[in-house]
Amino acid sequence: MNILAFVEQRDGKLKKTGYEVVRAARAVADELKGEVMALVVGDAVRDIAGELGAFGAQRVLVVEDPRLAQYSTTAYSKIVAEIAAREEAGVVFLSATAMGKDCAPRIAVRLDAGLAADCTALKVEGGEIIATRPVYAGKALTEVKVTSSVKVFSLRPNVFTAGTGNGSSASVETAKVELSHEDFAAKVVEVTQSKGKLDVAEADIIVTGGRGLKGPENFNIIEELAGVLGGAVGASRAVVDAGWRPHDEQVGQTGKTVSPSLYIAVAVSGAIQHLAGMSSSKYIVAINKDKDAPIFQVADYGIVGDAFEIVPALTSEVKKLLGK
Amino acid sequence: MKIIVCVSHVPDSAAKINISRDGKSIDKTSVTFVISPYDEFAIEESLRLKEKNGGEVTAVSVGGENHKETLRKALAMGVDKAVLLKDDSQRDSIAVARAIADYTKEASPDLIFFGKQSIDTDNAAVGSMVAEMLGLPSVSVVVKLEIKDGRVMAEREIEGGHEKVEARLPCVIAAQKGLNEPRYPSLKGIMGAKNKPIEERVPTSSPLRVQLLVMRKPPAKNAGKIVGTDVSAVPNLVKLLHEEAKVI
Ligand SMILES: Cc1cc2nc3c(=O)[nH]c(=O)nc-3n(C[C@H](O)[C@H](O)[C@H](O)COP(=O)(O)OP(=O)(O)OC[C@H]3O[C@@H](n4cnc5c(N)ncnc54)[C@H](O)[C@@H]3O)c2cc1C
Ligand SMILES: Nc1ncnc2c1ncn2[C@@H]1O[C@H](COP(=O)(O)O)[C@@H](O)[C@H]1O
Numbered sequence: 001m002n003i004l005a006f007v008e009q010r011d012g013k014l015k016k017t018g019y020e021v022v023r024a025a026r027a028v029a030d031e032l033k034g035e036v037m038a039l040v041v042g043d044a045v046r047d048i049a050g051e052l053g054a055f056g057a058q059r060v061l062v063v064e065d066p067r068l069a070q071y072s073t074t075a076y077s078k079i080v081a082e083i084a085a086r087e088e089a090g091v092v093f094l095s096a097t098a099m100g101k102d103c104a105p106r107i108a109v110r111l112d113a114g115l116a117a118d119c120t121a122l123k124v125e126g127g128e129i130i131a132t133r134p135v136y137a138g139k140a141l142t143e144v145k146v147t148s149s150v151k152v153f154s155l156r157p158n159v160f161t162a163g164t165g166n167g168s169s170a171s172v173e174t175a176k177v178e179l180s181h182e183d184f185a186a187k188v189v190e191v192t193q194s195k196g197k198l199d200v201a202e203a204d205i206i207v208t209g210g211r212g213l214k215g216p217e218n219f220n221i222i223e224e225l226a227g228v229l230g231g232a233v234g235a236s237r238a239v240v241d242a243g244w245r246p247h248d249e250q251v252g253q254t255g256k257t258v259s260p261s262l263y264i265a266v267a268v269s270g271a272i273q274h275l276a277g278m279s280s281s282k283y284i285v286a287i288n289k290d291k292d293a294p295i296f297q298v299a300d301y302g303i304v305g306d307a308f309e310i311v312p313a314l315t316s317e318v319k320k321l322l323g324k
Numbered sequence: 325m326k327i328i329v330c331v332s333h334v335p336d337s338a339a340k341i342n343i344s345r346d347g348k349s350i351d352k353t354s355v356t357f358v359i360s361p362y363d364e365f366a367i368e369e370s371l372r373l374k375e376k377n378g379g380e381v382t383a384v385s386v387g388g389e390n391h392k393e394t395l396r397k398a399l400a401m402g403v404d405k406a407v408l409l410k411d412d413s414q415r416d417s418i419a420v421a422r423a424i425a426d427y428t429k430e431a432s433p434d435l436i437f438f439g440k441q442s443i444d445t446d447n448a449a450v451g452s453m454v455a456e457m458l459g460l461p462s463v464s465v466v467v468k469l470e471i472k473d474g475r476v477m478a479e480r481e482i483e484g485g486h487e488k489v490e491a492r493l494p495c496v497i498a499a500q501k502g503l504n505e506p507r508y509p510s511l512k513g514i515m516g517a518k519n520k521p522i523e524e525r526v527p528t529s530s531p532l533r534v535q536l537l538v539m540r541k542p543p544a545k546n547a548g549k550i551v552g553t554d555v556s557a558v559p560n561l562v563k564l565l566h567e568e569a570k571v572i
Contacts, residue, residue: 073462098482102464105452114533117447135445139341141542148533186461186491193485202483247502248481253337253443254361254501262571273337283569300548301564303557313558321562
């Protein structure tokens with residue numbers, strides 16, 4: 001069974017999650033004795049696509065059109081579905097990013113395929129792909145099998161490892177898909193990126209501040225610690241609802257589900273909705289002055305104490321260690 | 325302006341989740357069910373648009389008799405009509421979308437609202453699926469919305485930023501937190517909702533394409549160690565993170 005791996009690019013750069021998807025596809029295709037085709041869609045993306053060969057793609061396809069410089073839900077879904085059908089891919093992989101989550105359901109409908117969304121593990125048993133997907137914000141895990149003849153899987157970012165390329169490259173083929181005006185009935189007209197800001201969903205280290213920080217002005221200690229660690233700033237809902245931090249930093253059941261290597265929760269009590277979004281992090285550190293705060297029940301390491309003393313000390317200790 | 329808003333009926337976000345004996349579903353005893361939180365943003369936005377432009381808002385839910393509780397909540401918030409697409413069977417996201425798309429085709433609304441995701445299955449899929457089935461444009465994870473002269477201007481969240489999207493009506497919108505502040509139902513609304521009829525229809529059946537094999541609790545985390553109770557513990561913490569956990 002052949003796998004089509006859709007690789008996301010933005011501004012002419014392949015996203016890290018794209019490599020993760022190709023690698024994961026390679027691992028599954030090896031067991032299914034299939035081929036991996038990587039697909040990159042955009043404007044003038046040919047030059048960046050070749051290196052996907054080094055991550056396990058036998059073939060790399062590109063669909064290029066100036067109108068595809070920005071994401072369009074209908075056009076992108078049509079392209080992925082048509083290429084999958086034309087190349088007889090039985091399986092389509094995407095990453096469960098903002099883009100992948102938006103177009104995977106459309107691709108599934110077009111291919112009359114079942115969709116296993118936001119998978120965190122994949123295995124092959126008796127020739128079938130079995131996907132693990134968290135439900136109830138991670139309070140439970142399910143294993144699912146897609147039973148339709150074509151199957152679509154979106155993979156949670158940051159969970160599958162991309163590793164480094166093996167140096168080999170694949171030849172890049174140009175593919176054409178006919179697009180009409182109607183395919184751009186919804187189109188992105190502007191992208192605003194917060195400059196240099198790392199998103200919690202993509203970060204490998206997250207430092208989250210909670211209501212115990214008493215006010216937005218005190219988040220500078222969180223930003224400094226995140227800064228020296230090269231991580232992102234996260235926020236509890238209490239802090240977002242109070243208007244101290246933007247919503248896109250919220251971690252939890254109604255925010256983002258994250259699984260970084262290191263999650264540092266500062267002055268966060270650890271309400272069930274917060275834990276749901278972060279308890280699958282590899283290592284959790286809690287700093288809270290209340291020794292009975294529920295966050296300590298999921299923390300690997302904790303310090304019971306005042307955040308205003310501990311966090312700056314932690315920042316300078318990390319600086320020392322990293323020689324910064 | 326004719327608006328449909330789709331609502332799902334889910335365990336309260338504060339609920340403890342336990343797995344039932346069959347190993348494939350949750351134990352529903354002592355779990356409170358509520359309207360999925362993102363769907364409240366969808367309802368609020370529908371109501372605001374109606375208040376501004378006139379028209380009618382219909383709430384739709386696919387599921388068993390118990391979904392009426394959630395539809396009543398929508399009525400109490402102020403939607404005009406509620407429709408239960410009654411089906412007690414297990415449906416995957418395509419099957420839910422199919423039921424909604426079939427109903428919607430007939431109603432031909434200007435806008436169809438969804439929540440970003442239903443906080444039970446966390447698929448974040450039904451909205452885009454319905455849009456594809458109906459051949460409509462869609463914008464998901466919407467935090468800002470403006471409708472003017474038959475055009476949709478929406479802002480959606482992406483990693484580390486926002487995308488501004490332009491689309492035409494009719495359109496599908498999936499609401500994200502931040503879009504608005506949902507209202508609480510008024511007492512009058514709650515009383516009124518008790519007597520409003522909920523229309524029932526039986527959607528056509530749809531094959532399952534995703535089969536659930538097992539459901540289990542994630543491995544329990546062992547409570548870790550308290551490294552210390554004041555600032556003197558910091559060097560030790562950094563040492564543990566560096567040497568034991570190897571994360572910095
Ligand atoms: C439908 C719904 C969805 C929700 N979704 C989310 C979600 O996605 N994410 C989320 O986070 N929450 C969510 N919540 C809210 C959640 O229930 C909690 O209210 C929220 O997480 C609390 O935030 P907090 O831990 O910052 O604040 P608090 O609970 O007020 O905790 C503050 C903590 O700071 C500690 N503290 C105070 N001063 C200091 C100091 N000087 N040094 C160290 N520690 C100190 C206190 O001991 C306390 O533990 C949701 C709630 C509902 C109803
Ligand atoms: N059973 C249902 N009935 C009506 N609407 C639903 C149902 N399930 C999901 N939805 C809608 O689709 C959105 C996304 O759900 P999901 O794709 O399941 O995460 C929800 O926020 C609802 O608006």
